[in-house]
Amino acid sequence: QGKFTLLRDTRTDGSFLVHHFLSFYLRAGCKVCFVALLQSFSHYNIVAQKLGVSLTAAKERGQLVFLEGLKSCLDLVFGEEQEQSGQPSPLQFMSESASNLKALFDFVRTSLTPTGSDSWKGPVLLVDDLSVLLSLGATPVAVLDFIHYCRVAVCSQLKGNVVVLVHSNEDSEDEENELVANSLCHHSDLILWVEGLATGFCKDVHGQIKIIRRASLELTAEQDHVQIYQYKIQDKNVTFFARGLSAAVL
Amino acid sequence: LVFTEEDKYGLYSNLLFKYFLAEGVVCGHDLFVASAKDHPDNILKELPAPLLDDTHRHELGEEATAVKCEDFHGSMKIAWRYQNLPKVEASPTTSTKFGHYYDVSKTMSPELSQSIKWHSFYLPEELSSQPKMKTCNMNGAYARLLHSIQRIIYQEGFDGSDPQKKQKTILRIGIQSLGSMLWGDDICSSDTPEDIHSLTKFLYVLRGLLRKSLSACIITVPAHLIQNKAIMERVTNLSDTVVGLESFIGSERETNPLYKDYHGLVHVHQIPRLNSLICDVSDTKDLAFRLKRKLFTIERLHLPPDLSDTVSRASKQDLAESAKLLSSGCGAMAIGKKHLDF
Numbered sequence: 161q162g163k164f165t166l167l168r169d170t171r172t173d174g175s176f177l178v179h180h181f182l183s184f185y186l187r188a189g190c191k192v193c194f195v196a197l198l199q200s201f202s203h204y205n206i207v208a209q210k211l212g213v214s215l216t217a218a219k220e221r222g223q224l225v226f227l228e229g230l231k232s233c234l235d236l237v238f239g240e241e242q243e244q245s246g247q248p249s250p251l252q253f254m255s256e257s258a259s260n261l262k263a264l265f266d267f268v269r270t271s272l273t274p275t276g277s278d279s280w281k282g283p284v285l286l287v288d289d290l291s292v293l294l295s296l297g298a299t300p301v302a303v304l305d306f307i308h309y310c311r312v313a314v315c316s317q318l319k320g321n322v323v324v325l326v327h328s329n330e331d332s333e334d335e336e337n338e339l340v341a342n343s344l345c346h347h348s349d350l351i352l353w354v355e356g357l358a359t360g361f362c363k364d365v366h367g368q369i370k371i372i373r374r375a376s377l378e379l380t381a382e383q384d385h386v387q388i389y390q391y392k393i394q395d396k397n398v399t400f401f402a403r404g405l406s407a408a409v410l
Numbered sequence: 411l412v413f414t415e416e417d418k419y420g421l422y423s424n425l426l427f428k429y430f431l432a433e434g435v436v437c438g439h440d441l442f443v444a445s446a447k448d449h450p451d452n453i454l455k456e457l458p459a460p461l462l463d464d465t466h467r468h469e470l471g472e473e474a475t476a477v478k479c480e481d482f483h484g485s486m487k488i489a490w491r492y493q494n495l496p497k498v499e500a501s502p503t504t505s506t507k508f509g510h511y512y513d514v515s516k517t518m519s520p521e522l523s524q525s526i527k528w529h530s531f532y533l534p535e536e537l538s539s540q541p542k543m544k545t546c547n548m549n550g551a552y553a554r555l556l557h558s559i560q561r562i563i564y565q566e567g568f569d570g571s572d573p574q575k576k577q578k579t580i581l582r583i584g585i586q587s588l589g590s591m592l593w594g595d596d597i598c599s600s601d602t603p604e605d606i607h608s609l610t611k612f613l614y615v616l617r618g619l620l621r622k623s624l625s626a627c628i629i630t631v632p633a634h635l636i637q638n639k640a641i642m643e644r645v646t647n648l649s650d651t652v653v654g655l656e657s658f659i660g661s662e663r664e665t666n667p668l669y670k671d672y673h674g675l676v677h678v679h680q681i682p683r684l685n686s687l688i689c690d691v692s693d694t695k696d697l698a699f700r701l702k703r704k705l706f707t708i709e710r711l712h713l714p715p716d717l718s719d720t721v722s723r724a725s726k727q728d729l730a731e732s733a734k735l736l737s738s739g740c741g742a743m744a745i746g747k748k749h750l751d752f
Binding site: 200234237291295329333334 | 556557560607610611613614615617618619621622638639640643644647648
């Protein structure tokens with residue numbers, strides 16, 4: 161409860177973790193607000209069905225609030241003026257020169273604030289992925305402010321969880337992205353860091369995942385717990401195993 | 411969204427671009443061509459002609475049988491360990507036909523290219539005609555291109571919004587040399603461009619348009635000119651497929667015996683992972699291309715056998731470096747940094 165999880169990927173694609181968390185929280189009965197900036201709704205729906213969850217059903221019963229970034233962006237760029245509806249687009253920062261993500265935060269807050277008839281367990285905010293916001297014109301400070309506001313609203317006030325995906329690269333030239341990723345690392349309770357193998361491409365082992373539990377954030381003077389596994393992604397499943405013990409080798 | 415990094419002189423990426431459009435013509439798809447450099451009419455006149463099935467299959471068939479004959483002639487004596495490995499196929503097999511083949515030395519007949527509906531966007535013409543429009547803080551040229559694409563998608567019914575205009579075909583969009591100076595963007599000329607987000611915003615909106623409609627798009631970009639590499643990373647993130655073409659013209663690799671059969675390398679930086687957890691990763695990642703008189707082929711990179719008389723070659727160190735970057739699967743020897751001279 162009240163945890164901030166950071167999903168970070170380097171040299172590979174960590175989106176399978178996003179799919180996992182989405183179906184995990186939906187199955188657990190939580191109310192989920194999913195800010196999906198990179199892919200369309202049908203993509204997530206199809207993968208979720210393979211994992212056993214139906215996103216359309218979850219949307220209909222009000223358990224899932226889905227912000228499809230691509231669609232909102234089209235409405236913003238090609239739609240008529242929206243002053244009459246009174247609801248500013250969550251991606252409004254794209255067309256304004258002041259890049260603050262307040263509209264996006266308001267959207268998140270209104271969708272996760274429990275209404276009287278809700279009976280879901282804790283709220284969850286899921287973001288895929290944060291690096292896209294930088295590409296769309298938000299400054300790193302604005303992105304960090306947005307995450308901070310979300311943490312206050314979701315983790316502290318509503319006792320929910322936040323899961324965010326960022327991309328990063330070791331020798332990346334994208335300094336703004338690295339700034340955001342590193343800063344979030346310091347604030348996270350749990351970091352799942354997915355990396356491509358250092359030895360290069362391999363058919364049987366798709367990468368390695370580092371699980372870092374930030375015990376150092378609590379006041380018990382413990383060190384961070386780091387666990388490293390390797391994984392292979394299959395059509396409906398991901399198998400994890402200890403390093404060097406892939407099924408192809410044994 | 412297929413994103414292609416151009417090679418230095420743009421020769422081969424242009425070829426790939428034309429292939430994409432030609433495939434569209436042959437399959438009966440609609441086309442949308444956008445360019446700031448060449449007029450789309452000229453681009454369309456220069457599309458390669460499709461090869462008639464019989465002649466080409468005959469040629470490929472001959473090659474395949476010739477290769478098979480060598481196989482039977484003798485089992486390997488020295489490298490017998492390799493005997494059990496499957497034969498490495500240099501070019502795609504003839505049995506699975508996907509798409510069409512094209513003859514680069516001929517241009518497509520006008521009847522064929524006029525048989526489909528095509529739309530064009532030529533930047534110098536557009537700039538003079540249209541009035542100002544909502545730009546979302548984006549470069550004006552990009553904004554116009556987006557509005558133009560969106561208008562075509564809407565009017566021709568590719569987005570399914572109008573039930574009366576049911577579309578049976580898809581729209582193939584080709585955008586040439588995006589990001590270059592001709593589009594009014596200075597990312598290719600300066601390290602700290604004025605608006606660093608124009609290109610990425612454009613790609614994001616384009617991605618939205620593509621996801622919402624029956625269309626596919628190829629974009630070529632002079633990536634070697636973009637000074638700020640952060641932009642390339644963001645762009646890679648926003649595209650489905652990213653392919654880079656590196657030609658050997660003018661570089662030291664042209665005379666390198668390692669690469670003597672090829673004209674350039676193909677770097678596949680990213681492949682789409684759509685609608686599933688996994689993506690279809692091929693076995694090998696080293697691809698090279700060559701332009702024969704009639705065909706443009708992409709093959710696995712083969713190291714030629716090291717048959718020199720002298721023990722060490724002139725650029726052996728370079729060879730070793732490049733060989734280290736290649737994955738195994740070639741039939742040649744492993745070259746290490748140190749040589750054991752006997």
